[in-house]
Amino acid sequence: ASTVKIGLIPADGIGREVIPAARRVLESLNSGPKFEFVDLEAGFELFQKTGTSLPQETIDILKNECNGALFGAVSSPSHKVAGYSSPIVALRKHLDLYANVRPVKSVNSPAFPNQKLLDMLIIRENTECLYIKSEREEVDSKTGLRVAWADRKISEYASRRIGTMAFNMALTRQKLRSEIPVEKRFWQHNPRVTIVHKSNVLSVTDGLWRETVRAVKENNAELYKGVDMEEQLVDSMVYRMFREPEAFDVVVAPNLYGDIISDGAAALVGSLGVVPSANVGDSFVMGEPVHGSAPDIAGKGIANPIASIRSAGMLLEHMGYTSQALKIYNAVDAVMADASILTPDLGGKSSTTEVTEAVLKNLRT
Numbered sequence: 001a002s003t004v005k006i007g008l009i010p011a012d013g014i015g016r017e018v019i020p021a022a023r024r025v026l027e028s029l030n031s032g033p034k035f036e037f038v039d040l041e042a043g044f045e046l047f048q049k050t051g052t053s054l055p056q057e058t059i060d061i062l063k064n065e066c067n068g069a070l071f072g073a074v075s076s077p078s079h080k081v082a083g084y085s086s087p088i089v090a091l092r093k094h095l096d097l098y099a100n101v102r103p104v105k106s107v108n109s110p111a112f113p114n115q116k117l118l119d120m121l122i123i124r125e126n127t128e129c130l131y132i133k134s135e136r137e138e139v140d141s142k143t144g145l146r147v148a149w150a151d152r153k154i155s156e157y158a159s160r161r162i163g164t165m166a167f168n169m170a171l172t173r174q175k176l177r178s179e180i181p182v183e184k185r186f187w188q189h190n191p192r193v194t195i196v197h198k199s200n201v202l203s204v205t206d207g208l209w210r211e212t213v214r215a216v217k218e219n220n221a222e223l224y225k226g227v228d229m230e231e232q233l234v235d236s237m238v239y240r241m242f243r244e245p246e247a248f249d250v251v252v253a254p255n256l257y258g259d260i261i262s263d264g265a266a267a268l269v270g271s272l273g274v275v276p277s278a279n280v281g282d283s284f285v286m287g288e289p290v291h292g293s294a295p296d297i298a299g300k301g302i303a304n305p306i307a308s309i310r311s312a313g314m315l316l317e318h319m320g321y322t323s324q325a326l327k328i329y330n331a332v333d334a335v336m337a338d339a340s341i342l343t344p345d346l347g348g349k350s351s352t353t354e355v356t357e358a359v360l361k362n363l364r365t
């Protein structure tokens with residue numbers, strides 16, 4: 001079998017509890033590639049100890065030696081700390097991981113009787129928008145009070161490549177779905193791409209975004225003729241997502257909107273602790289749970305490992321090991337559907353280790 005080298009960057013808080021769980025799941029697979037793991041440092045705690053949140057060594061090893069990575073979470077403070085910047089934002093940039101792919105799917109289970117059934121894929125642009133962090137402050141000469149400014153970047157280049165990924169993923173999902181019996185599919189329509197924007201107000205930036213993503217379909221009419229395209233203003237997107245989440249298939253959004261709507265979507269499937277993501281570039285993938293470092297529960301052994309375990313699955317999926325990825329997804333779904341072993345965020349009483357072991361047991365059967 002081929003060997004795949006994975007960089008593990010648990011970073012802060014519950015990242016240190018859930019990334020080891022994901023590693024155990026990868027190690028237990030009995031088919032697919034042989035894994036070699038390398039432990040790498042990053043994070044706010046590392047910054048407090050050493051003055052750097054992302055050592056050059058971590059970047060170099062990822063770039064020169066690894067085929068992929070798993071990232072935990074960082075505890076970025078909400079106030080400005082001199083010399084500190086978020087390592088995850090920097091890593092996405094260094095590795096040109098231009099798409100953040102976030103599947104949000106409900107699992108049918110007696111534990112969540114009132115849950116709406118949904119199966120959406122949020123594709124968040126990962127390199128620009130307000131996250132270019134071009135901010136400054138000045139004093140207003142009239143009032144003598146401070147004014148803060150931020151630049152927002154939307155490029156045709158980045159919008160086109162993320163739009164292309166959205167339409168391609170819509171086709172891929174349709175293909176995978178066709179293998180599931182019709183009555184078991186949550187999604188019964190043509191594949192659909194929903195473009196999120198606010199170009200009724202921001203007609204230049206979001207206007208360019210909207211036009212560019214629309215043009216991906218219009219310029220490839222034959223290829224994407226089976227994919228429906230719709231648009232949703234970001235505020236009413238949130239409203240509709242809570243009212244009728246089953247109306248969404250692939251959702252493509254600029255960086256900030258995508259960040260916000262994906263945490264909202266996580267509330268619809270029970271917990272942030274179950275939603276995975278993959279940071280995807282043309283030659284590198286980094287799996288990463290959507291949640292943060294959860295300081296309120298860190299160190300207690302009760303963090304839900306499912307988001308990270310599914311992120312390990314996404315890492316495999318985007319490296320081309322589809323059948324191994326499916327095994328992981330199915331094992332997780334079975335544990336959630338059974339509902340006897342769940343962490344407290346999902347209403348259970350079990351620990352991180354117990355949930356991980358339930359997934360491992362399911363993988364073996």
Ligand code: NAD
Pocket residue numbers: 014018072073074075076077078088271272273274290291292293294295296297302303304305307343345
């Ligand atoms: P959070 O995602 O850390 O936590 C929000 C809530 O969800 C908390 O109540 C937490 O206990 C719960 N939760 C999250 N993941 C869980 C899991 N796996 N199992 C059980 N419960 C879980 O968001 P926050 O509290 O707004 O941010 C905390 C820190 O995380 C901040 O410093 C923030 O900067 C950082 N953060 C980092 C990332 C990242 O590394 N990509 C993303 C978001 C937030």
Ligand code: MN
Pocket residue numbers: 259263290
């Ligand atoms: Mn976020």
